[in-house]
Amino acid sequence: MRLFEYESKKILSELGVPIPRGVIVRRGENIAERIREAGLQPPLVVKSQVLVGGRGRAGGILFASSIDGAVDAAKKLFETPIHGLSPHHILVEEALEHKLELYLAIALDRAARRPVLLASREGGVEVEEVAKRRPEAIIRAVIDPWLGLRGYVARRVGLSLGLRGRLLRGFEAIALALYRAWKMLDAELVEINPLAVVGDQLVALDAKVIVDDNALNRHPGLGDRGLSVTGEYTEFETRAQKLGLPLVELGREGVAVVGNGAGLTMATMDLVYERGGQPSVFLDIGGGASADRVRAALALLASHTKSRSILMNVFGGITRCDEVAQGIVLALHELDLGKPLVVRLAGTKESEGRRILAEAGVEVYNDPVEAVDRAIELAGKRRIR
Amino acid sequence: MTVLVDRRTRVVVQGITGREGRFHTRLMLEYGTRVVAGVTPGKGGETVHGVPVYDTVEEAVKMHDAEASIVFVPAPAAADAVYEAIDAGLRLIVVITEHIPVQETMLFIDYARRKGTVIIGPNTPGIIAPGKTKIGIMPGDVFAPGHVAVLSRSGTLTYEVAAAMTREGIGQSIVIGVGGDPVVGLTLAEAMEMLEKDSETQALVLIGEIGGDMEERAARMIREGLFTKPVVAYIAGKTAPPGKRMGHAGAIISMGSGSYGEKVEALRAAGVQLAQTPYDIPKLLAKTL
Numbered sequence: 001m002r003l004f005e006y007e008s009k010k011i012l013s014e015l016g017v018p019i020p021r022g023v024i025v026r027r028g029e030n031i032a033e034r035i036r037e038a039g040l041q042p043p044l045v046v047k048s049q050v051l052v053g054g055r056g057r058a059g060g061i062l063f064a065s066s067i068d069g070a071v072d073a074a075k076k077l078f079e080t081p082i083h084g085l086s087p088h089h090i091l092v093e094e095a096l097e098h099k100l101e102l103y104l105a106i107a108l109d110r111a112a113r114r115p116v117l118l119a120s121r122e123g124g125v126e127v128e129e130v131a132k133r134r135p136e137a138i139i140r141a142v143i144d145p146w147l148g149l150r151g152y153v154a155r156r157v158g159l160s161l162g163l164r165g166r167l168l169r170g171f172e173a174i175a176l177a178l179y180r181a182w183k184m185l186d187a188e189l190v191e192i193n194p195l196a197v198v199g200d201q202l203v204a205l206d207a208k209v210i211v212d213d214n215a216l217n218r219h220p221g222l223g224d225r226g227l228s229v230t231g232e233y234t235e236f237e238t239r240a241q242k243l244g245l246p247l248v249e250l251g252r253e254g255v256a257v258v259g260n261g262a263g264l265t266m267a268t269m270d271l272v273y274e275r276g277g278q279p280s281v282f283l284d285i286g287g288g289a290s291a292d293r294v295r296a297a298l299a300l301l302a303s304h305t306k307s308r309s310i311l312m313n314v315f316g317g318i319t320r321c322d323e324v325a326q327g328i329v330l331a332l333h334e335l336d337l338g339k340p341l342v343v344r345l346a347g348t349k350e351s352e353g354r355r356i357l358a359e360a361g362v363e364v365y366n367d368p369v370e371a372v373d374r375a376i377e378l379a380g381k382r383r384i385r
Numbered sequence: 386m387t388v389l390v391d392r393r394t395r396v397v398v399q400g401i402t403g404r405e406g407r408f409h410t411r412l413m414l415e416y417g418t419r420v421v422a423g424v425t426p427g428k429g430g431e432t433v434h435g436v437p438v439y440d441t442v443e444e445a446v447k448m449h450d451a452e453a454s455i456v457f458v459p460a461p462a463a464a465d466a467v468y469e470a471i472d473a474g475l476r477l478i479v480v481i482t483e484h485i486p487v488q489e490t491m492l493f494i495d496y497a498r499r500k501g502t503v504i505i506g507p508n509t510p511g512i513i514a515p516g517k518t519k520i521g522i523m524p525g526d527v528f529a530p531g532h533v534a535v536l537s538r539s540g541t542l543t544y545e546v547a548a549a550m551t552r553e554g555i556g557q558s559i560v561i562g563v564g565g566d567p568v569v570g571l572t573l574a575e576a577m578e579m580l581e582k583d584s585e586t587q588a589l590v591l592i593g594e595i596g597g598d599m600e601e602r603a604a605r606m607i608r609e610g611l612f613t614k615p616v617v618a619y620i621a622g623k624t625a626p627p628g629k630r631m632g633h634a635g636a637i638i639s640m641g642s643g644s645y646g647e648k649v650e651a652l653r654a655a656g657v658q659l660a661q662t663p664y665d666i667p668k669l670l671a672k673t674l
Contacts, residue, residue, distance in 0.1 A: 053628070110597045113491055113568045131642075145492055186486050188567075213630075214460065215486035248629045262565060262631050263539020263594050266621040267663050273624045274662060282631060287483060287522075287540065288405060315541045315548075317510055318405060318481075318522040347524045347544055368545070369664060 001211045002051045006091045008207035015177040018203045022093030031071045046073040049089040050082045058082045101194035106182040117141040123194035149179035170202045186215030247283045254278030255375045256307035260319045268313045277376030280307045288318040294327025302337045310341045311375035321345045321353025329360045340378040344371035388559045388579045392517040397445045398423045399466045400457035401433050416525040418518045421449035442473040453477040464489040471502045479520050480506035504570025510540035510562040531556015534580045537592035553667035558585040573603040577612045588615045595622030596643040604651035615673040619660040620648045
């Protein structure tokens with residue numbers, strides 16, 4: 001789960017990372033008053049709080065030379081969706097004059113299976129671009145998870161960034177705080193970009209935290225927030241999340257792809273595309289899905305207007321086909337799907353599953369390719385090649 | 386030669402009294418796996434399908450000389466179960482459990498490596514040597530003994546591919562689900578090192594997906610001549626949008642890497658045959674063998 005910039009900054013600030021003075025404002029508030037209360041001095045920077053990359057380029061960050069200007073900017077941002085997401089909060093901060101923009105992050109190095117400290121003198125831009133263009137511009141220090149990040153490692157990285165004196169010690173403190181945040185929050189990524197040189201101090205001008213979804217139960221406060229505010233997910237995806245169903249909207253009208261396991265579901269989605277159709281939704285019912293979960297998934301898809309047909313491709317392992325079949329039957333009894341359903345079943349308890357569906361009059365496919373073709377046909381829409 | 390397991394491998398089931406543990410213990414026994422003991426703290430003295438249950442892994446190992454374990458313990462207690470198995474001296478631990486926080490996984494994998502224990506998973510369907518033993522949750526009847534190894538990051542796709550191979554008369558020497566999480570114990574490259582030396586394996590099927598760079602590393606091994614047997618690969622997630630998590634934490638294109646294109650490109654450059662769909666794999670294998 002991604003945290004908002006203002007949330008990330010608050011956490012880092014509590015751990016001792018310098019951040020600009022700022023205030024968070026909501027729709028309908030007296031913005032000018034909030035800015036004055038917070039004692040902010042222009043020039044100001046006004047930042048839309050949405051959870052997408054490339055916010056600056058998309059017009060989500062505005063500068064203002066006066067409080068009135070900042071109020072206008074904030075009002076404008078509330079009316080400006082960024083990549084389809086409208087902000088619930090706007091962050092107003094003092095704009096700090098600065099020289100150098102660095103990049104600093106603690107990330108998970110999947111290959112090393114360890115945390116890694118990433119740093120660069122080329123901050124302020126998307127690190128992916130730097131990584132592609134000039135990989136040598138990014139310093140990497142893999143961290144022994146039992147040792148944690150030690151001060152000397154942070155100092156070594158700071159020195160190779162060209163930092164000396166107070167800046168070097170400041171960098172060390174910030175890097176250690178970042179690692180503490182990474183551990184404390186069960187994060188996948190804690191990032192400051194840019195980390196700016198303001199006088200003889202380093203200040204986090206932007207921050208990003210991604211918390212491991214599998215650890216959210218250890219951080220109840222964060223989990224509650226994630227579901228109450230849309231930011232990262234579409235409204236429909238949020239509804240799925242609340243049901244515990246991993247669902248991704250693919251933005252097109254067509255076949256809703258339901259499978260068990262991410263690999264099979266993705267492969268089915270790819271196959272729909274390969275066969276000339278358009279996948280509308282990716283939905284993984286997961287391992288060992290119960291009848292109730294299957295029923296919930298179908299009930300949810302019944303209300304998805306972009307899905308013209310539903311394709312369910314299940315290969316039972318820990319998932320049992322009879323459970324899946326019972327879930328389908330439950331859903332068909334209880335509600336009007338409003339769109340055709342195509343089922344392909346194989347694996348654990350396949351014959352029981354087939355029997356249950358046959359008794360309910362649901363046709364079951366053997367061949368996944370045939371099932372895909374049928375679902376595309378029923379969606380009534382082929383992709384134009 | 387055998388890769389990691391054979392018909393004699395003595396297995397402990399951790400979390401044997403839970404719903405999944407109980408169900409799959411029966412299926413493993415039916416497959417012929419030597420499940421010698423189970424462990425559930427507080428349930429020592431019970432039996433599950435005739436298998437004695439102990440309170441600790443240490444006791445189970447002492448009484449039955451077990452070498453491997455399979456973990457069905459739910460995520461909050463799974464790490465503890467893995468450490469217990471490592472400390473009891475097991476040489477192979479298959480972690481079926483999904484949703485373990487990645488920082489936990491990272492630590493127990495590191496600990497296992499230092500103790501010389503191999504971990505498969507987490508979030509894996511397990512390992513099966515068809516006709517010999519199955520330490521996992523895969524439906525046994527879709528596999529058949531043979532000479533093609535299958536390594537996979539996806540559970541259900543593994544079944545799908547194995548079933549298609551079996552239908553076409555292509556059996557498997559060993560099938561390993563390395564796990565779908567961002568961090569896993571046994572990697573594709575490590576498993577390939579073992580398979581290179583395995584006399585029963587004549588070819589390899591790699592089933593990958595978007596996210597991470599395990600496939601790229603496997604490709605590098607092939608390019609460098611460290612793996613010399615023919616390889617057929619399929620990568621899932623061609624049409625997945627970047628930045629979106631496709632079902633589980635491992636399948637995401639992030640930090641600008643792990644895309645379908647990059648993986649396919651790396652494998653193709655290494656001379657690997659790429660399947661367009663999982664169902665094309667047997668055809669490509671038939672040409673290769």
